[in-house]
Amino acid sequence: MTFKEFNLNKIIEKSLEENLYITPTAIQEKVIPLVLESNDIIAKAQTGSGKTAAFVLPILNHYSLNIKEGKAKIRTLVLAPTRELTLQIADIFKTLGSNLILNLKIVSVIGGKSIGDQLLDIQKGCDIVVATAGRLLDIIDKKQINLDNLEFFVLDEADKMLDLGFAEELELILKQLPQKRQNLLFSATYPPKMKQIASMITTNAIEVSIQDEQPTVELIKQRAIEVNMENRNPLLRELISSNSWERVLVFMANNRAANNIAAKFRKYNINAQSFHGDLTQEDREYTLKEFKDKKIKVLFSSDIAARGLDIDDISCIINFDLPRSPADYIHRIGRSGRAGREGLAISFITLENSEHFKLIEKRANIKLEREQIKGFELIGTPIEKEKGKEPVKGKRRSKKDKLREQKKD
Template identity: 50%
Template sequence: MSFTSLGLSDFLLRTLEEQGYKRPTPIQQQAIPLVLEGRDLLAAAQTGSGKTAAFSLPILQKLNEQPIAGYRAVRALILVPTRELAAQVATAVQTYARHLPLSLKITAVYGGVKINPQMMALRGGSDIVIATPGRLLDLLDQNAVKLSSVETLVLDEADRMLDLGFADELNGVLRRLPKKRQNLLFSATFPDEVKALTKQLLDNPGQIAVESEYKVADRVQQRAIEVDRHNRTALLSDLVKQQGWQRVLVFVASKRGANNVAMKLAKRGINAQALHGDMNQSARNRALADFKAKKVQVLVVTDLIARGIDIAQLPCVVNYDLPRSPADYVHRIGRTARAGEQGQALSFIGHEDDNHFKLIEKRTEQEIAREQIPGFERSETPPAELDAPKGPVKGKRKSKKDKAREAAAKQQQLEANQQIWKKTQP
């Protein structure tokens, strides 16, 4: 199937050809015609599947074909969970719109930076707004933007948005939207909160399920390297130098860990930079831009950019710490081997990681051969603390009553969210 067969205009096809797009991905094949028809859409897609183009191309075509004279009312609203994804989606949409006869104004707004420049950018309106929910509410409260003319709402990475605690902000945005609109919801996973949102938000949606949330791209070469925890930094440094990787994305479990690993690599003569949520937005933008421009060799990150961020020609991803879930594992290693390229994904496995990595293998339906690197072999016996009795520790394990209270509170919050979402619908 070609992009031409999807009903896209010559103006968009010209841009796609310039960008080197050869043929549509499965989600683009299925989503673009449905969005052009005006249908609501529920899409489950693996990271790197091309969903940004899947929703932005038909939105651009519809806006171009139905221009509105005068004030630029917001006609398309794209909500995303992170600042980095907002900036990336805005760049992609601006690129796709390059050759349209109608000049469209596309604005990205997100927290972590001063609000006044964004208020200035919204003066005179905007055709498309890409936003994080919290900052959009701030702008709405200051009357810097109006949503009464929104024709299409996109929720990108809906599960991640709710996981980051944006439920209340999302509800606040939904209440400001017109009742009649097209809704497009994209999510890699579907926990109860997303299912509830789906039922209340979507009207007879077209449904797309491209691949399992645990499906790993075929072009990723996965390696599981057994190593003691105290040797991980030395091993990482040795691999970077021996393999000659120009860029490596290293995932760690915490913000503090990101800073420590980056500092230790720098002491070993490797140009490394940390990137995490405690950094201000300008520092985060600079770190990511320098990494993309190959000014930084190793970027040490938390799961802040495990999803959504596109880094072209990234040869290697390293799980310095294993992710919390198999789905996060898939999203992390999905940063490499994108757009038809090859890539490697390395996971460091200490004795304490064995069982968790087996769970990842089970959920992703694969078995990855363990290996050891000469000079960094893992000790034959696990640390003594791993063999210690695992009896209850006061203050560490939750009682049955605590668990019951948490479950009841979660259910109560879920029901409250359902009621709020219900009120936002016709």
């Protein structure tokens, strides 16, 4: 099948050809015709499956056939969990809509950039808003945005939106939207709580799940290397050196750890940088560009990068610190093996996290053989988690802390 079989506007087909979109992915093949027929959609779409174009193309086609006169009004709202994904979606709208005579105005609404500039862009008139929930609510609170003309509401990476606090934010946003609209929900995983989110948005959606598509994770070679915690740093340097990897994305537990290890790697003349939510938006965009251009060899990142980064040819994903949940594990390793390519993901298994990785394996339905690298062999026995003890108050982030972190994006 080719994109021509969707009978999209010829100008959109031209943009597809210019950007080397030839054969639609499985999710695009199923979703695009349904959206063109004005159906609500709930799609389970794995990371790297091409889901963004699955909603961008039919929306752009609708605009090309329904030209409005006068000042542009917001007809599409896309919500995404991170700044990076928000900017990426906006760029795809701009790229694939570049040849339309409409000259669509697309505004990204995210934290870390001037809210005044974003308000001005909205007030000048815009067709499409791509936003993170926290910043959009800031603008709604100022009564500076009109969503009465909305035709499309898209919720991307909906499972990430299940993070504590989003349901309340989503409810506030939905109150601003007209009842009559087309709803498109995309999620890489579909936990039970997703039904609650979906029911808030639509009650008559067509569910789409690609059963016969080879899962992204099956295209990724996954390795589990046992190593003592204090030897992870030298082991990582050894792996990078011995494998001649050009571009490595390393996931860390927190921002401080990312900063510290990046500084240590630079002392070994390895071009490394950290990437996390404490950076200014300008620094985040600059760092990502340098990484894409292969000017940065190793990027140490917090989980903010687990969603929304679309970088081709990442040599390897390293779980230096394990993620909290199996879903986050899937999204992390999904940064490799993009768009049907083979990928590589390595997790460091220590005495302290061995039991946690067994839980990730069980819930992600995987089973990896443990490896050891000569000179970095694991010494000691795994630490079993004590059962029956009450959690210590103050050791875990509170609901308010989690919501506050989310709103920073």
